[in-house]
Amino acid sequence: MFRTLRIDPVLIQAVIAGALSFSHLHDLAAAAGQDGWKAWAYPVSVDLLLVAAWRRMRTDTENHDAWLWFAIALIASLGANVATAGLLDLKDVPAWLRILVAGWPALAFLGGTLLAHSPAPAAVAEPREEPRLDTAPDLTVERAPETAPELPPAELVPDDASLVPDDAAPEIAPLPPAPPSPAVPVPPALLDHAQKIADAHQAQTGTPIDGATLRSRLGVPAALADSIALQLT
Secondary structure (H helix, E strand, C coil), X not given: CCCCCCCCHHHHHHXXXXXXXXXXXXXXXXXXXXXXXXXXXXXXXXXXXXXXXXXXXXXXXXXXXXXHHHHHHHHHHHHHHHHHHHHCCCCCCCHHHHHHHHHHHHHHHHHHHHHHCCCCCCCCCCCCCCCCCCCCCCCCXXXXXXXXXXXXXXXXXXXXXXXXXXXXXXXXXXXXXXXXXXXXXXXXXXXXXXXXXXXXXXXXXXXXXXXXXXXXXXXXXXXXXXXXXXXXX
């Protein structure tokens, strides 16, 4: 399928204006004594300097040298267009214009060199986001209060101790062992981490990890370390 060619009026206008300006610059250079290929090189030099200055201005708006050389090339192009409009006798060009035309190559070379070697604007580095490190949440462990052991009921002792023979003195039953204190609740994530530490300790030393070592590795209170040790066993 063939694509339809569309005519751009802006492009056509640019081609026409460029051709006219090119021709005027050629005619002025030829009238000033620059014959042959040299007369055709002058409009190329002026237009290239104009384009180079414009490109530098677009990339670096703070470059004052680019604005200066753009103005110089624009004045040269406008001056040639106006001079060839009948205001100047091209058969008798004044000496000062001949000097300007003869000195233009050196001026254009200087401007092009400065534009080509001017430092490019420094690119502003975008701030980089630092990776977030997920820290373990602070664990607040509340220790449950220990309940006091229940004492057995006191034996009834008669008021008159003399009536009770020595041989019939009741034996005092030993106190039952105190029930173990309730274990401190351990978060599952902390228990899994402690299990990994205990396994590593078992593999390195060959002995199970004790409560003191587990406490120093985890940095937790003694009660919590004992509770974790009980659950690991």
